[in-house]
Amino acid sequence: MKNKIQFVIGLLLTLMLLLTAIPMGVMAETQEKSDVQIPIVAEDNVQLSEEAVSVSTDAMTTPLCLYRTHVQNEGWQDWKSNGDMSGTSGKGLRLEGIEIKLDQQGYDVGVSYSTHVQNIGWQGSKADGVTSGTFGQGLRLEAIRVNLTGSDAELFDIYYQVHAQNYGWLDWAKNGAEAGTQGLGLRLEGINILVFPKGSVAPGATTTPYVSVDAFLNNIKGDWCNQSLNVAGPHLKIREPNVESGLLWLGMKWHEYRYRIVSISRDGKSGTIEAYKWNYYKPYTTSSGSTAFQKVEMDVNPPDRYVYNFNANTLIESKQIGSSNRVIVYTRN
Known part of the structure; x- marks a missing residue:
């Protein structure tokens, strides 16, 4: 009986030693593998160490x-x-x-x-x-x-x-x-x-970031009509950018104004111009009976002002006549 007990105890000790040895071996193998440095391979197949990768990405900052x-x-x-x-x-x-x-x-x-x-x-x-x-x-x-x-x-x-x-x-x-x-x-x-x-x-x-006269004039160029007149429009024409004049037509008379920019909003959707020179083309009858026009140049003093509002699609003329101020509202033709 005593011999059987000793045999069983010995068998149990052997099994315990085996169970302990297996994971230790696995751990040792795993640790051995983790100590191996695996190279990093770039797209062009050039091997870069982890230190090289760190240098290439961290050593330089923004200019x-x-x-x-x-x-x-x-x-x-x-x-x-x-x-x-x-x-x-x-x-x-x-x-x-x-x-x-x-x-x-x-x-x-x-x-x-x-x-x-x-x-x-x-x-x-x-x-x-x-x-x-x-x-x-x-x-x-x-x-x-x-x-x-x-x-x-x-x-x-x-x-x-x-x-x-x-x-x-x-x-x-x-x-x-x-x-x-x-x-x-x-x-x-x-x-x-x-x-x-x-x-x-x-x-x-x-x-x-940029406020441009050309952008503003592109917004206001074209034909404008005074709805209070019974004469067919357009009654005011704003020419292309870089041409510093507008044309105002009423009946048989042409009025050509030279204007300058007074102010422009940041977004170019509103602003003020003023007409400071006026060329009036006066009609007359020639000796042959045809109609011709004589150019008469005048200063506009004080200048006529035109205020543009993109959202309202209006151009408002403010003209000083004697002691009174005449206001005309133009809309797109």
Whole structure:
């Protein structure tokens, strides 16, 4: 009996040892496999270690944009970056020149830029710290375009925002779009510039970075009718952009006005023009009995004003006659 008990105890001990040894062996094998470094293979079949992958994605950061402006009465300011304003605010001083460059942070990327200058128009593109605009000539910057260059340019977006006379800070433009004003004779006073990874959320609103006379005139051009008249229209015709005149036709008389822009809303959907020159074509009968017209030039003083409202689709004329003010409402023909 004693021998049987000893046999059973020995058998149980043997089984316990076997059960303990099997998972330890498996664990040892698993640990051995985990110590093996598995290489990472790139798309072009080049093997990269985990350290190399970490370096390629983390060692470089977004390029840093540096910029400075030449300001009326102050000259060149210090370099700014990270969206800090270059220029002035609340002083009424014009920007006259600008230089922009990048701290590339290891990327193949550069920057090009062009400015719209008073009495000159759009200048050719400058790049990587070269002056765009003028200094010492007293000419204002009115608009700017900025773009990234180089093989890595597609990895980033460059945003820029300008402070324009009468409008304050306009919305953000990016990647070569115009920022500022056109045709209004207004100065730029300040600018911010930022570089972000491609597709990042914009730093602010992007709806109206640019206020354009041409866009406004495209909205108001065409034929307008005074519904209170019994004479067939159109009674007022606004010509194509860049032609600074309107035509007003009443009966057998032609009136040609030269007008100028007084103000435009940011979105170009409302604004005011004023007619300051009047060419009246007076009909007369020639010796042969035919009708001809004699041009009579006159100043309009005070100028007639026309206020455009896109939403109401109206053009309201305000004309001073003696001590009274005549108002005419025109609608689209």
